[in-house]
Amino acid sequence: MQGKVVISGVGNTVYGKHPGRDRVDLIVEAAREAIADAGIEKAEIDGVFVKMANSSPTILYGQKVSEALGLQPAIGCALDQGGAANIGLMTYAALAIDAGLIKNALICYGDTARTGSHAVYHRPRGDDAIMGWYSTAAGYAMIHQAYRERYKTPDEHFAAVALAARNHGAQNPKAHLRLPLTMDAYLASPYVIEPLRRDDMCLVSDGGAALVMTSDGDARRRGNVRAVPILGMGQGQESWEVHLRPDLLRTKAVESADMAFAQAKIDRGGVSFAQIYDCFTVTVLQTLEDYGLAPRGQAGAKALAEGLGLGGWLPFNTSGGLLSESGTPGLQLIIEAVRQLRNEALLQVNGASYGLISNQGGSMHTHATLILGAAG
């Protein structure tokens, strides 16, 4: 893409608990803010791209959301790629904008998995449930076990991820969980599915988030100097169930990052910050290594020694990520990256020039990578 398409506006609800509210109303609230932020009229949205709600997959969901927005867009659809779907939707929207099919795309997500149903996260995993194989977390616990056994990783390396996210989220007034975490509290945190501790696991949250995309030319014509250019996008779908993968510690995240960095034509060492999909702490260590930012098995040691805060090795999940800001699947990471690159973040990385974002879903079944440049 190399800047031909931009993110022209972002918006989100407060994250946490929205008892009694409908997920589509949360989307409309976030979309209203994103459309205003983009400085366009609602009627100018001609593409509505929705991530399927985790807690309630619905047919014709793109149309249901469009109806609530009072829109009849040229392109309207919902996508299921688990937690990678938001960058997936952005990819298809960017291609449609670049091809001249549409001018303004709305990418959005909303769910009430916290106060509504979170049965999807506790689900029986097909016929293998007869062996006691339940939940989303269990797939990550298998990967966490394989990781710590292969690299002899101490618990403190996983804790470094959780501490950074929680300490950033504690400073974010819109975050779901604003409780900083200490190493002692992490190590005392009970096992849920061993080796996963409670504090290795992301939140389950209610909330809505949205962003607007348009062409660089259209944003400039409107004088939108806060538009953030999309430099690179990548995807790689591991797809196979955890136990059927030849190696539990290899996914297609490597190929996803290669695709995105090749398109962006920037050096990996040049990223100013990373918003990494931290559904579980091991996911972050794996992703940083898959992205070539740390040697295999060493991301945790580097995080512990050099820190993941603003002055650290790599500023990470600066608004709290899934572990602290919101357990909703991924759009909040992209929105925080946009705010960093506009120099509008609460915990601002000085001189942020390139932002790296990962989205992934299932039990590392899906992966997508996004690289953004500075506004203006």
Add this chain to the structure above:
Amino acid sequence: MSIPDVTRPDITRNATNAPYWSALSQGRLDFQHCRACGHQWLPARENCPNCLAADPQWQPASGRGKLVSWVVYHKAYAPHLEDRVPYNVAIVELAEGPRMISNIIGHPEGQGLYIGADVELAIARDFGLDLPRFRLQSD
């Protein structure tokens, strides 16, 4: 009309996987072998996931395998598991190649388990089914 027992899990029953469960009830663990390309796999499918040929054949496994990874549930995700925690769930790779989700008996909390440990089949009657569990060969 029987009342469904919501406290007990069940499996999908169809023509494709019937030979798998039937073999277990006879004390055997079978996997699928492709007569076209030689690929071997579980779970049951109509078509080979490697060459896509619709020519699978059931073959008996030796029952020997290796432990790939395991977890220990301290939380019960369904009512029938409340009196079973802590229990383990393991990934086992059969000597013939296919991988499966199973349990390692005798080590509910995972004590003494390690990746690469040699395991052997120990079919156990549970939930009205003959389930393919494993034990450590060293036990």
